[in-house]
Amino acid sequence: SQTIHQWPATLVQPVGSPLSLECTVEGTSNPNLYWYRQAAGRGLQLLFYSVGIGQISSEVPQNLSASRPQDRQFILSSKKLLLSDSGFYLCAWHRDSITEAFFGQGTRLTVV
Protein backbone atom coordinates (compact mmCIF):
# COMPACT_ATOMS: atom_id res chain seq x y z
CA SER A 1 0.00 0.00 0.00
CA GLN A 2 1.03 3.57 -0.55
CA THR A 3 2.15 5.79 2.31
CA ILE A 4 3.15 9.42 2.40
CA HIS A 5 5.54 10.86 4.93
CA GLN A 6 5.86 14.51 5.74
CA TRP A 7 8.07 16.21 8.30
CA PRO A 8 8.45 17.98 10.60
CA ALA A 9 4.99 17.95 12.20
CA THR A 10 5.40 21.38 13.79
CA LEU A 11 7.83 24.19 13.18
CA VAL A 12 8.32 27.64 14.70
CA GLN A 13 10.59 29.88 12.67
CA PRO A 14 11.56 33.56 12.92
CA VAL A 15 10.75 35.99 10.14
CA GLY A 16 13.49 36.02 7.54
CA SER A 17 14.72 32.49 8.27
CA PRO A 18 14.86 29.77 5.60
CA LEU A 19 12.41 26.88 5.31
CA SER A 20 12.64 23.32 4.07
CA LEU A 21 9.76 20.86 4.32
CA GLU A 22 10.16 17.38 2.95
CA CYS A 23 7.64 14.87 1.68
CA THR A 24 8.25 11.32 0.46
CA VAL A 25 5.88 8.73 -0.95
CA GLU A 26 6.31 4.97 -0.70
CA GLY A 27 4.61 2.19 -2.58
CA THR A 28 4.01 3.91 -5.89
CA SER A 29 6.07 5.20 -8.78
CA ASN A 30 5.77 8.41 -10.75
CA PRO A 31 3.11 9.94 -8.50
CA ASN A 32 1.65 13.40 -9.05
CA LEU A 33 2.77 15.35 -5.97
CA TYR A 34 1.24 18.48 -4.50
CA TRP A 35 1.87 21.08 -1.82
CA TYR A 36 -1.16 22.78 -0.27
CA ARG A 37 -1.45 25.41 2.43
CA GLN A 38 -4.42 25.74 4.72
CA ALA A 39 -4.83 28.94 6.73
CA ALA A 40 -6.81 28.74 9.97
CA GLY A 41 -10.48 28.05 9.22
CA ARG A 42 -9.90 28.21 5.49
CA GLY A 43 -9.86 25.78 2.59
CA LEU A 44 -6.89 24.22 0.87
CA GLN A 45 -4.82 26.48 -1.34
CA LEU A 46 -2.79 24.68 -3.98
CA LEU A 47 0.79 25.99 -4.00
CA PHE A 48 2.75 23.67 -6.29
CA TYR A 49 2.34 20.45 -8.17
CA SER A 50 4.74 18.13 -9.92
CA VAL A 51 4.11 15.40 -12.47
CA GLY A 52 7.70 14.20 -12.57
CA ILE A 53 11.31 14.71 -11.53
CA GLY A 54 12.35 18.31 -12.01
CA GLN A 55 8.86 19.34 -13.21
CA ILE A 56 7.31 21.96 -10.97
CA SER A 57 4.25 24.11 -11.62
CA SER A 58 3.41 27.03 -9.39
CA GLU A 59 -0.19 28.00 -8.76
CA VAL A 60 0.31 31.27 -6.88
CA PRO A 61 3.11 33.85 -6.81
CA GLN A 62 4.87 33.86 -3.46
CA ASN A 63 8.25 33.62 -1.80
CA LEU A 64 8.03 29.83 -1.66
CA SER A 65 9.57 27.37 -4.09
CA ALA A 66 9.37 23.65 -4.63
CA SER A 67 11.70 21.00 -5.98
CA ARG A 68 11.43 17.37 -6.92
CA PRO A 69 14.92 15.88 -6.88
CA GLN A 70 13.71 12.27 -6.91
CA ASP A 71 10.61 10.50 -8.18
CA ARG A 72 9.05 10.14 -4.74
CA GLN A 73 10.46 13.20 -2.99
CA PHE A 74 8.95 16.67 -2.97
CA ILE A 75 10.47 19.61 -1.10
CA LEU A 76 8.97 22.98 -0.21
CA SER A 77 11.43 25.77 0.49
CA SER A 78 11.77 29.42 1.24
CA LYS A 79 14.85 31.59 1.49
CA LYS A 80 13.21 34.14 3.83
CA LEU A 81 9.97 33.46 5.64
CA LEU A 82 7.26 36.08 6.08
CA LEU A 83 4.65 36.24 8.83
CA SER A 84 2.02 35.50 6.17
CA ASP A 85 3.68 32.14 5.47
CA SER A 86 2.25 30.75 8.71
CA GLY A 87 -0.22 27.95 8.14
CA PHE A 88 -0.77 24.24 7.85
CA TYR A 89 1.22 22.77 4.96
CA LEU A 90 0.07 19.55 3.39
CA CYS A 91 1.80 17.30 0.92
CA ALA A 92 -0.44 15.08 -1.18
CA TRP A 93 -0.21 12.60 -3.99
CA HIS A 94 -2.64 11.49 -6.69
CA ARG A 95 -2.35 8.74 -9.23
CA ASP A 96 -3.69 11.25 -11.74
CA SER A 97 -5.63 14.50 -11.75
CA ILE A 98 -9.10 12.96 -11.46
CA THR A 99 -8.49 10.41 -8.74
CA GLU A 100 -8.50 10.82 -5.01
CA ALA A 101 -5.72 12.64 -3.21
CA PHE A 102 -3.92 11.21 -0.20
CA PHE A 103 -2.35 13.54 2.32
CA GLY A 104 0.65 13.47 4.57
CA GLN A 105 0.27 14.32 8.25
CA GLY A 106 0.89 18.01 7.62
CA THR A 107 3.32 20.57 9.03
CA ARG A 108 2.06 23.34 11.30
CA LEU A 109 4.33 26.31 10.54
CA THR A 110 4.30 29.36 12.77
CA VAL A 111 6.42 32.30 11.69
CA VAL A 112 7.19 34.64 14.60
Added chain:
Amino acid sequence: QKEVEQNSGPLSVPEGAIASLNCTYSDRGSQSFFWYRQYSGKSPELIMSIYSNGDKEDGRFTAQLNKASQYVSLLIRDSQPSDSATYLCAADTGRRALTFGSGTRLQVQP
Protein backbone atom coordinates in the same frame (compact mmCIF):
# COMPACT_ATOMS: atom_id res chain seq x y z
CA GLN B 1 -17.70 32.35 -8.35
CA LYS B 2 -15.91 29.70 -6.34
CA GLU B 3 -15.56 26.41 -8.17
CA VAL B 4 -16.58 24.26 -5.20
CA GLU B 5 -18.81 25.78 -2.54
CA GLN B 6 -19.82 24.58 0.88
CA ASN B 7 -21.68 26.14 3.76
CA SER B 8 -19.06 26.77 6.43
CA GLY B 9 -21.42 25.86 9.29
CA PRO B 10 -21.19 24.90 12.01
CA LEU B 11 -23.86 22.30 11.42
CA SER B 12 -25.04 21.03 14.76
CA VAL B 13 -26.96 17.74 15.08
CA PRO B 14 -27.85 15.60 18.08
CA GLU B 15 -26.22 12.22 18.55
CA GLY B 16 -28.04 9.54 16.58
CA ALA B 17 -29.48 11.96 14.02
CA ILE B 18 -28.70 12.18 10.30
CA ALA B 19 -26.20 14.86 9.33
CA SER B 20 -26.58 16.23 5.81
CA LEU B 21 -23.67 18.05 4.23
CA ASN B 22 -23.98 19.77 0.87
CA CYS B 23 -21.62 20.96 -1.82
CA THR B 24 -22.14 22.63 -5.20
CA TYR B 25 -19.69 22.88 -8.05
CA SER B 26 -19.50 25.12 -11.09
CA ASP B 27 -17.68 23.02 -13.72
CA ARG B 28 -20.18 20.88 -15.63
CA GLY B 29 -17.31 18.78 -16.93
CA SER B 30 -16.32 17.55 -13.47
CA GLN B 31 -16.27 13.76 -13.27
CA SER B 32 -14.93 12.86 -9.84
CA PHE B 33 -16.12 13.95 -6.44
CA PHE B 34 -14.73 13.24 -3.02
CA TRP B 35 -15.56 13.81 0.62
CA TYR B 36 -12.79 14.22 3.16
CA ARG B 37 -13.01 14.41 6.93
CA GLN B 38 -10.54 16.65 8.75
CA TYR B 39 -10.21 16.61 12.51
CA SER B 40 -8.84 19.74 14.12
CA GLY B 41 -5.08 19.95 13.63
CA LYS B 42 -4.98 16.85 11.44
CA SER B 43 -4.72 16.28 7.70
CA PRO B 44 -7.77 15.47 5.52
CA GLU B 45 -8.77 11.82 5.33
CA LEU B 46 -10.71 10.43 2.36
CA ILE B 47 -14.05 8.93 3.36
CA MET B 48 -16.06 8.71 0.13
CA SER B 49 -15.68 9.02 -3.61
CA ILE B 50 -18.47 9.17 -6.17
CA TYR B 51 -18.37 9.32 -9.94
CA SER B 52 -21.92 8.52 -11.15
CA ASN B 53 -25.30 10.09 -10.54
CA GLY B 54 -27.21 8.60 -7.66
CA ASP B 55 -26.31 7.30 -4.23
CA LYS B 56 -23.28 5.44 -2.98
CA GLU B 57 -23.37 3.91 0.47
CA ASP B 58 -20.49 2.88 2.71
CA GLY B 59 -21.45 1.98 6.24
CA ARG B 60 -23.05 5.00 7.91
CA PHE B 61 -22.03 7.26 5.03
CA THR B 62 -23.98 7.90 1.83
CA ALA B 63 -22.72 10.15 -0.93
CA GLN B 64 -25.23 11.54 -3.41
CA LEU B 65 -24.40 13.07 -6.78
CA ASN B 66 -26.70 15.04 -9.05
CA LYS B 67 -24.79 16.23 -12.10
CA ALA B 68 -27.78 18.01 -13.63
CA SER B 69 -28.07 20.22 -10.55
CA GLN B 70 -24.32 20.23 -9.92
CA TYR B 71 -24.43 19.22 -6.31
CA VAL B 72 -22.92 16.55 -4.14
CA SER B 73 -24.06 15.67 -0.67
CA LEU B 74 -22.89 13.48 2.17
CA LEU B 75 -25.29 11.91 4.64
CA ILE B 76 -24.04 10.55 7.93
CA ARG B 77 -26.54 8.28 9.65
CA ASP B 78 -26.57 7.65 13.38
CA SER B 79 -24.19 10.56 13.93
CA GLN B 80 -21.67 10.10 16.73
CA PRO B 81 -19.66 12.70 18.66
CA SER B 82 -16.58 11.21 16.96
CA ASP B 83 -18.01 12.43 13.64
CA SER B 84 -17.46 16.02 14.79
CA ALA B 85 -14.97 17.41 12.29
CA THR B 86 -14.73 19.58 9.21
CA TYR B 87 -15.89 17.89 6.02
CA LEU B 88 -14.26 18.94 2.76
CA CYS B 89 -15.84 18.42 -0.63
CA ALA B 90 -13.51 18.10 -3.63
CA ALA B 91 -14.02 17.84 -7.37
CA ASP B 92 -11.87 17.56 -10.43
CA THR B 93 -12.22 20.75 -12.41
CA GLY B 94 -10.06 20.01 -15.42
CA ARG B 95 -6.93 21.22 -13.67
CA ARG B 96 -3.98 19.21 -12.48
CA ALA B 97 -5.29 18.99 -8.96
CA LEU B 98 -8.61 18.54 -7.25
CA THR B 99 -10.43 21.69 -6.24
CA PHE B 100 -11.53 21.74 -2.60
CA GLY B 101 -14.34 23.58 -0.93
CA SER B 102 -13.60 25.48 2.25
CA GLY B 103 -15.33 22.82 4.37
CA THR B 104 -18.36 22.47 6.61
CA ARG B 105 -17.80 22.10 10.34
CA LEU B 106 -20.03 19.43 11.87
CA GLN B 107 -20.76 19.28 15.58
CA VAL B 108 -22.53 16.22 16.95
CA GLN B 109 -24.00 16.97 20.37
CA PRO B 110 -24.02 14.05 22.85
